[in-house]
Each structure stands twice: as structure tokens, then as C-alpha cells.
Amino acid sequence: MAETLMELVDLKTYFDNEDGLLRAVDGVSFEIEKGETLGLVGESGCGKSVTALSTIRLIPQPRGYIAEGEINYHRNGEVIDISKLKRHGKKMRSLRGNDIAIIFQEPMTSLNPVYTIGEQITEGIFIHQDADKKSALNRAVEMLKKVGISAPESRIHSYPHELSGGQRQRAMIAIALACDPNFLIADEPTTALDVTIEAQILELMRDLQSEFGMSILFITHDLGVIGEMAERMVVMYTGKVVETGDTDEVFKEPLHPYTQGLMSSIPRIGSKERLIPIKGSVPNILTLDQDQCYFASRCPEVMDICYEKEPPVFGEERNTKCWLYDTKEEAV
Numbered sequence: 001m002a003e004t005l006m007e008l009v010d011l012k013t014y015f016d017n018e019d020g021l022l023r024a025v026d027g028v029s030f031e032i033e034k035g036e037t038l039g040l041v042g043e044s045g046c047g048k049s050v051t052a053l054s055t056i057r058l059i060p061q062p063r064g065y066i067a068e069g070e071i072n073y074h075r076n077g078e079v080i081d082i083s084k085l086k087r088h089g090k091k092m093r094s095l096r097g098n099d100i101a102i103i104f105q106e107p108m109t110s111l112n113p114v115y116t117i118g119e120q121i122t123e124g125i126f127i128h129q130d131a132d133k134k135s136a137l138n139r140a141v142e143m144l145k146k147v148g149i150s151a152p153e154s155r156i157h158s159y160p161h162e163l164s165g166g167q168r169q170r171a172m173i174a175i176a177l178a179c180d181p182n183f184l185i186a187d188e189p190t191t192a193l194d195v196t197i198e199a200q201i202l203e204l205m206r207d208l209q210s211e212f213g214m215s216i217l218f219i220t221h222d223l224g225v226i227g228e229m230a231e232r233m234v235v236m237y238t239g240k241v242v243e244t245g246d247t248d249e250v251f252k253e254p255l256h257p258y259t260q261g262l263m264s265s266i267p268r269i270g271s272k273e274r275l276i277p278i279k280g281s282v283p284n285i286l287t288l289d290q291d292q293c294y295f296a297s298r299c300p301e302v303m304d305i306c307y308e309k310e311p312p313v314f315g316e317e318r319n320t321k322c323w324l325y326d327t328k329e330e331a332v
């Protein structure tokens with residue numbers, strides 16, 4: 001039986017922007033199991049990063065906030081609703097240092113340019129693991145070795161700008177994993193890298209996951225990467241989850257017309273099939289009527305009901321938010 005690590009229940013994260021209330025994350029529910037990689041995919045702006053940042057309470061300030069919902073994190077038999085914790089309180093800080101780590105697309109924005117790689121790895125170990133200087137340094141060297149950085153004893157004295165892009169991403173992973181987290185959020189960790197380096201980093205992450213056994217929330221707009229990395233996947237569109245399932249099953253038979261559109265717009269090696277882009281562009285959710293399916297205006301299979309009522313989620317583990325799967329309606 002799979003054990004749940006984190007469970008998002010109807011999470012709503014909004015921004016109080018000048019031009020109106022932006023429902024960036026609008027009722028998102030999904031589970032992450034212990035030890036699994038869950039892929040989160042969707043077009044730019046659909047709320048992937050804000051969903052992830054909500055789980056560690058790093059939503060951009062001052063405008064962003066959790067309006068509703070639960071983020072239930074399971075730790076040693078205790079269930080902590082992260083959405084109710086104080087952003088900078090002791091419990092949240094301890095979760096960030098010991099349980100949950102995050103790596104971003106561009107390491108230069110999250111690595112501190114004025115501290116060496118070694119200092120940045122040991123900082124987390126000092127704060128959260130009560131280690132002395134020597135054992136923290138040893139751990140830093142060991143971590144750099146694990147992420148495949150050569151000559152780690154001298155590399156710990158390097159500054160971020162002295163490393164290549166791929167090495168910086170490796171160093172970020174070392175910092176994130178130094179405290180042995182149970183949950184790693186990887187927000188487009190390889191998007192900025194060229195394809196050979198990307199393949200190396202993905203392989204490294206797979207190896208480290210089997211060694212450390214953590215769960216990974218892997219965010220990407222690249223379905224190919226999801227196919228390689230994630231056992232299960234969640235597809236988001238305009239702040240909502242439109243489809244969830246085992247990656248193999250979603251690839252074999254995507255249910256939601258949006259997922260089908262995403263699938264037919266990725267190139268396949270050797271295929272002469274024409275790529276069909278999804279028609280139109282992502283609507284402005286500020287001006288959309290909420291009582292409808294947000295994909296309706298772009299959907300090739302749109303029905304009247306799609307403009308009248310927001311679809312609920314049909315199905316359980318394998319589910320989709322689309323009126324096409326309403327078996328009750330068909331029976332009428």
C-alpha cells in the first residue's frame with residue numbers, strides 16, 4: 001500500500017493584484033506518495049510554481065496568500081496542515097530545513113553569489129542538524145561527490161560564478177539534499193540546461209532518489225521529461241487540475257482534451273505525423289465567467305454544458321475534470 005506524504009485538498013492560492021483578484025491556484029487537489037516522483041505539467045502561467053511554493057509557504061509577497069484549502073504533510077505519524085502554519089514560524093522553518101527542499105530552474109537566482117558552495121551547503125547542516133564544523137564540512141564534500149562534482153575538496157571553496165551551469169545545478173541539488181529531505185520540489189530544474197547536461201542531471205536525480213528515497217514533485221512543461229521521470233502525473237490548466245493518473249496510462253490514453261492537445265503538440269522522433277498545436281491561447285482568467293470549463297473556448301469537443309457549469313472531477317486515482325466523462329448525463 002502506498003503511503004501518503006503530502007495531500008493537497010482544494011487548495012486556493014490567490015494574488016490580490018491591482019487589476020483584480022487572480023486565482024492562480026484554484027481548488028487544486030492531489031496526493032504525493034512516499035518515495036514517488038509526481039510530475040506536474042501545464043502551459044506557462046497555469047499555476048505550477050505557485051502550487052509548489054504554497055506547499056512550503058514561499059508564495060510571492062505581498063500580494064499572494066492561501067485563501068482556502070489544506071496542505072497535509074505526514075511526518076512520523078503526525079499530520080501537519082502547512083496552510084495553517086505561520087509563514088516564518090518555528091515549525092515552518094524546521095519543515096523547510098529538515099523535510100522539504102526546493103531546487104529551481106536558474107541556480108544563480110537561488111545560490112548566494114558572495115558565499116562559497118561549501119559555506120552554502122554547511123549553512124543548512126549547521127542550522128538544522130546541530131553538526132560541528134568539521135563534520136558539516138565532511139558532509140559538504142560527500143554531497144558534492146554524490147552529485148558528481150569532481151575534486152570536491154577544492155570545489156567547496158569555489159563561488160557560484162566559478163562553476164558551469166550544469167555544475168551549479170549539481171551544487172543546488174547538493175544543498176537541497178544535504179539535510180536529507182523527505183520531499184524535494186524540483187521546479188523546472190533542467191529547463192535552462194542544454195540537452196546533454198539535462199540528461200545527466202535527470203539521471204543524477206533518479207539515482208539520488210533511489211539512494212535517498214525522497215518523494216519528488218517534478219515540475220516541467222516538457223512532457224518528454226515527465227515520461228522519463230514521473231510514475232504519476234498531474235496536468236494543470238488555468239489554476240486547476242484537469243487530469244491525474246499513472247504516467248503510462250495518461251500517455252497511452254489522455255482523457256482531457258487539453259492533455260490530448262498537449263500530447264499531439266510534442267514532436268516524436270521518426271514520426272511524420274503533423275504536430276497539431278492547441279488552438280487559441282490561454283484565456284485571461286480574470287475576465288472568465290467562473291461557471292464554466294476554462295478550456296471550453298479552445299476545446300475541439302466542446303458541448304453546451306461546458307459553458308454553463310464547471311465540470312467536477314470524474315474518476316478517482318485516474319481522474320479528469322471534463323464533462324465528456326459524465327456517465328450520469330449519458331444515462332439520462
Ligand SMILES: Nc1ncnc2c1ncn2[C@@H]1O[C@H](COP(=O)(O)OP(=O)(O)OP(=O)(O)O)[C@@H](O)[C@H]1O
Pocket residue numbers: 015017022024042043044045046047048049050051060061063064221
Ligand atoms: N508575484 C506575483 N504576483 C502576482 N501574480 C503572480 C506572481 N507570481 C505568479 N503570479 C501569477 O500566478 C499565475 C501562476 O503563475 P505560476 O508562476 O505558478 O505559473 P507556472 O505554471 O509556474 O508558469 P511557468 O511555466 O511559466 O513557470 C500567473 O498568472 C502569474 O502571473
Ligand SMILES: [Mg+2]
Pocket residue numbers: 048049050187
Ligand atoms: Mg513556474
